[in-house]
Amino acid sequence: MTDWLAVDWGTSHLRVWGMSRAGAVKFRKTSDAGMGTLTRDGFEPALLDLVGDTLGTGTSPVIVCGMAGSRQGWAEAKYMAAPCAPPGIDRATYVPTRDARLSIHILPGVKQTTPADVMRGEETQIAGFLSLNPKFDGIICLPGTHTKWAHISAGEIVSFRTFMTGEMFALLSQQSVLRHTAAGDGWDAEAFAEAVSTGMSNPADLAARLFSIRAEGLLNDLHAAQARARLSGLLIGAELAAARPYWLGQHVALIGDDKLCKAYSDALGAQGLPVERTDAERMTLEGLKAAYARLKESAQ
Template structure:
């Protein structure tokens, strides 16, 4: 980065799940070796690299707090060309909850939308709903909706009935079902399999209906977060569109923000804290 400009980028799938405690520096060097010179390059990292099993543990900051809290943790890099800082995650004690990585996207959104108050939804494997006010995260809640979707489509009896496509109408119908009767979710889920066996229910429609059922249950539980609030969504295009569609069906317009742009803006905000300290 040079200011807000991306000069180059690199990526790999060598994340925490694939690396031992002493392998993080090597994985980073494999990616950025061509960018290194004689002097130390500052690297700002977020996400599971700061977990207990990551490169270095960056203890959670307790809410209420700014999303990129004070106290970035320096990683123990051996190569003198690296100056690596890890952003802490956030924690909530009652009810117990944690986040790592999403705080950086929230910081980026707030940096680009000065004075914005409301609720930020961050869809993903573990979707976060975060209430922000006066530049601070004041509460949040996590839903395992994305992981449930993956488990059901890959490891349950539903894997035989779920396609790869989409059907907006099926998604909205299912959303309405669980928004109205969330206690019937388990029955609605098996109904997908039964309809396939007895009616030959379209597999792409079944996928959209499964997504709608799970998201409807989530929205029902998360109602205190989004009802009557300004809402922003930070996520990839497909997930963000589904959440925006679901909220729109409840009469809640949502501002959709690009996840990559928010992440970069959050990393910039964290970088500035290293310059100010």
């Protein structure tokens, strides 16, 4: 049996780790019962379906990060305003349950008023990174569907910006006219590097260069791997141009999917930046473990 549960509840997936008091992982389970598939009264049954057989007869603390705390989730966990330290268990929302074996705590996200921005889930990864690197001052970039650039100083999220680059890539490669040209999952590193440079130096003509990918496919038989890499490079290049105030002259740590982080690492490395790549799942778990440690302290 487990002592507590660490939960990362995203829009499309649910991940649960069974944990010991000392922080050892006893098991890891996943399901497709993401926030986007559930009504509010469906969260507790979905969690029990996945891990109910691992619970003892006593009450198990369950610490949750991610979209379960959104307005459409299990219970809304209000945002903390930046600048702030990544919010911990003292700011969590307690959720009553029918099953007495569960004691649910949902961690809040972080908001920024000007320019308006929000994060939910990434702040826990940042907390995990800072628990392992408490003296870090610099930039944490979290590539993903909605990539975050966060300025970190003195243990706080000072400011951050979100770019919809990942979502734009998915939409353009799967639902736009470019789907005929950038099909598959091939990759061309040289085409990517050239496109990043072009996207950074000429972000204003991004829309025109995107259509050129389609035109080259029709006129010059542009290979799908080159088209896909060029699409990604142009989008990431335009993002880097806009995010330059964050990364220029900074040490950057990347947290995210390994393949996507490599693309960002290659793009930033071409600018001469020192880049540190980390394991996203480990950062999430370390952030949840840090919250549990505070919960234990408060109970003593």
